[in-house]
Amino acid sequence: MTLSLTHVHGDRVTVAHGTAGTELFSYVYRPEADWEAPKPYLHPVRTLSGGLVTDYRPNDHRWHKGLQLTASHLSGQNLWGGNTYVHGEGYLALPERVGSMAHVAFEEVGAEEDRAVIAERLTWHPHGGELWAEEERRIEVRDVDPDTGSWTLTWTSAVTNRRAEPLRFGSPTTHGRPAAGYTGLFWRGPRAFRGGRVFTAETAESDASSDVDPMGSQAPWLAYVGEHDGRDGHATLVFEHAPSNDHLGEKGTHPAHWFVRSDPFAAVAPSWAFHEELVLPPGETLARAYRVVVADGAWDRARVAAHLAGLAW
Secondary structure (H helix, E strand, O other), rough: OOOOEEOOOOEEEEEEEEOOEEEEEEEEEOOOOOOHOOOOOEEEEEOOOOOEEEEOOOOOOOEOEEEEEEEOOOEEEEEEEEEEEOOOOOOOHHHHEEEEEEEEEEEEEOOOOOEEEEEEEEEOOOOOOOOOHHHHHEEEEEEOOOOOOOEEEEEEEEEEEEEOOOOOEOOOOOOOOOOOOEOOEOOOOOOEHHEEEEEOOOOOOOOOOOOOOOOOOOOEEEEEEEOOOOOOOEEEEEEEEEEOOOOOOOOOOOOOOEEOOOOOEEEEOOOOOOOOOOOEEOOOOEEEEEEEEEOOOOOHHHHHHHHHHHOOO
């Protein structure tokens, strides 16, 4: 279960597993194109056998990059990337609204036999460059299990509002577009994963042609099963929010609402603001923790539930 870590300073941190050195992911923190809302991201992400489970700058959405923390509508700014959704006008090119999340420093970067850690400080900025928020982020690899063909990534972020006024987290849905509540932690799957099976702790398994649609629903976890191109077999990703996650919306504490698509592309986000804005007062901190299980094979609901029951936060 040996993990190793390579840090190319100013560019990326890569975590690999085993004597074969299978790269589980690269955490890229080098800034990229301004219009894509520069921010760190994980890509490529792979299963223990080397199967690719993320996409990078696809031609339909160049700002979709593996697994990343995003904010599609933040007090009038776009820290998501690309065009900005405006109710009644659709998606518009508004570069003056595109902000960024900037790497400041690493607090810890290291790997031991069965765990790897990347602890980072970041700052959030509108297009003008002012300081709007500070973030403490911690990404860990744990529970590497060759017997089940799986490993686990945990992502914890604490975002503190440094403005003199509230930060308002929204989404296209809070701004008038139905079923587009994407914001927060966001995964873009490979093009081959289009039409994959999706199921949650609350719904039966489905596929892209099913009338069971978890979009906008609430559940402790959501699983996405896709089939690889270029090699035989499937992969399963399970997204789970920590029991400690809260919600500051008007309706009180509740789990995330899931944003999920399997057509025309594979995407999942435990949305911070699917149906209503999340308001963060000045000086207060929004804390969220997530677990992503990356597994070889096509898991079913019973196997996912049993595996998660054996993991500790």
